[in-house]
Amino acid sequence: MSSKADWPTFLEPVDPDSSDRLFFSPHEWDTVEALSARIIPTDHDPGAREARVVVFIDRYLSGINYIFAAADGSGFLRIDGHYATAWRSRIADMQRTYRDGLVQLDAMCRSEWGEPFVSLDEDRQDRAMELLWGAPKPGPVTLGTTEPASTFTQFLTDDGLGFFDALCLHVKQGFYADPVYGGNKERIGWRVIGFEGPEKLKDTMDGTYSTDSLFVQDYSWADLIPQLKAQTTWDLPT
Numbered sequence: 001m002s003s004k005a006d007w008p009t010f011l012e013p014v015d016p017d018s019s020d021r022l023f024f025s026p027h028e029w030d031t032v033e034a035l036s037a038r039i040i041p042t043d044h045d046p047g048a049r050e051a052r053v054v055v056f057i058d059r060y061l062s063g064i065n066y067i068f069a070a071a072d073g074s075g076f077l078r079i080d081g082h083y084a085t086a087w088r089s090r091i092a093d094m095q096r097t098y099r100d101g102l103v104q105l106d107a108m109c110r111s112e113w114g115e116p117f118v119s120l121d122e123d124r125q126d127r128a129m130e131l132l133w134g135a136p137k138p139g140p141v142t143l144g145t146t147e148p149a150s151t152f153t154q155f156l157t158d159d160g161l162g163f164f165d166a167l168c169l170h171v172k173q174g175f176y177a178d179p180v181y182g183g184n185k186e187r188i189g190w191r192v193i194g195f196e197g198p199e200k201l202k203d204t205m206d207g208t209y210s211t212d213s214l215f216v217q218d219y220s221w222a223d224l225i226p227q228l229k230a231q232t233t234w235d236l237p238t
Contacts, residue, residue, distance in 0.1 A: 007077040009070040014059050014182030016052040022062035023095065024054075027118070028102055032057055034118045036171045038125050045192045048171055056174030056183030057167075061095055064088055069180045073201030094158060094166065101163025105132055133164050 021029050036048035036057075048054075059066040064087045068077040079087055106116040109128050113120060117128055126137050158166045174183030176190070178201055184190065190197040203209035 004068060004077060005071075007068075007079070009075045010078050011065060011075045013069075013073060013075065013180040014055060014066065016055050016179065016182050016185035018055060018182075022058055024058050024061075027116075028098075029054060029058065030118045031102055031105070031116070032098075032167070034125065035129070035167060036174070038122065038129060039168055039171045040175055041122075046188045048175055050185065051175050051183055051188040052185040053171050053174035053183045056177065056181050057170045059182050060170065061091065061098060063091060066181065069178065069201065071201065072205055073178070073180045090159070097161070097163050097166055101167070104163075108132070129164070 024032060033049060033054040036053045040048040040051075040053070042049060064079050064084055066076055067079060067087055069075075070077055105128065108131060109115060109117045109120060109124075112128070112131075113124055117125060120128060130137055155161060155165060155169050158169055161169065174181070175188075176193075177184055178197075179185065179187060180201060187197055198204050198209035
């Protein structure tokens, strides 16, 4: 099969409220949920815990059944052949990365505070994550500030990543990905950033959902780029 359009669809969209664990042990599940809740915490907006990011990560690490959602959101594509072999190897590597990383995290926490990560208060959890990452926790960013702000490195894939970098990437993916994958429950992640999004993936295929409203329709470059407003002698495109 050379095209994903030819791959058969199976399974159902992931239920974000499911308590079934396909990869994590109960303790690993609770630890990853606690970690995700410190990466995207609950404040005046819901965070990773409410978005059920842990479900997204558990399904992703469970094997190759939840890698590619069908284009219409009805389920997932069944991967076969060389694609399946490659993905099994990739997921197996990430499974080891998580298992080893969680063991090391708890060992460090027990050494420092006598308790596993999930039993620590939020301040000590943040400190444990700083030790794990090897850098201070990024501070809040205020709109309009001119002060430099530190942030996490933005990775596009998890290939070759260590535990903490992979976790941060997966938490963001679980918070913002389409809900078919199990995270972003009730489109929480989208609502936090003001993105309406489609009710279901099928809406992006039949014209029910369009992104036209997100684009500026009538504009001039002078309006969009304030620095050009003073250049009235320029022949600006419209």
